[in-house]
């Protein structure tokens with residue numbers, strides 16, 4: 530798979546388990562962090578979880594892993610509610626990270642793999658495989674605190690992967706990574722998804738989310754505000770048209786039906802269409818002014834949608 534490959538569209542149809550978040554609510558004292566949060570992550574699906582600071586992403590992920598109890602609702606992996614046994618099948622990367630700084634990388638990863646039930650030889654083989662895959666095999670004899678933050682993050686991802694988890698829950702796995710490490714992390718998530726693992730990760734890097742995820746959930750104030758594939762979300766946003774009609778007089782678009790706003794700048798006009806507007810009628814109107822060199826339908830980016838959703 531090439532690095533620029535996008536995996537948007539339908540997730541691969543492989544056998545695997547489903548992560549279900551079903552009506553979760555959570556308050557910390559008087560702070561209502563989550564309010565009836567529900568969504569599923571299908572086998573083989575990469576689900577991007579986005580929202581402003583304090584929106585409730587980390588709280589959702591902690592509850593999904595079972596390290597934090599919900600006030601209401603349930604999390605299931607497959608058909609089973611998350612208990613201690615089910616928790617062992619999840620690979621989790623916590624936002625605050627969770628490595629022992631003074632322990633050597635290799636020993637620490639082997640220890641974590643054994644905690645998840647692997648035999649010592651299997652744990653050591655998994656450590657070798659994942660440290661090589663993540664480009665940190667030369668650092669297994671170093672203590673974690675001797676590594677750069679980005680390399681510590683690679684170790685943290687290895688820790689989430691060494692026990693061959695059935696579900697991956699990653700809290701801001703890309704923050705602070707250099708572009709090469711972003712590519713390595715992206716490729717690993719794609720590979721795990723291709724194996725049928727449901728993958729959920731939170732991020733503020735929306736271009737990355739747009740490129741990598743099959744589906745995206747935008748949360749604000751502890752509620753899911755929009756969910757769908759990136760194309761579905763973009764189709765819900767306001768459509769804009771860029772028209773390059775060099776002979777069009779000022780105000781040419783003001784009498785065309787279905788146009789909500791028109792901004793003319795030199796020979797170009799940026800039009801916002803009202804819902805259900807007929808873009809072909811706009812094209813005919815533009816052609817009546819003379820030649821049309823560009824007529825482009827533009828959907829909002831995920832970043833623009835995000836701003837729209839969280840400020841609504």
Ligand SMILES: Nc1ncnc2c1ncn2[C@@H]1O[C@H](COP(=O)(O)OP(=O)(O)OP(=O)(O)O)[C@@H](O)[C@H]1O
Pocket residue numbers: 557560561562580581582583584585586587588589624
């Ligand atoms: N232990 C806690 N005690 C009290 N309030 C908390 C605690 N943890 C989180 N909160 C509050 O719950 C809300 C949701 O926080 P959460 O950490 O889940 O958001 P987030 O979307 O992960 O944010 P960020 O993008 O900044 O990591 C916030 O208002 C936060 O201040």
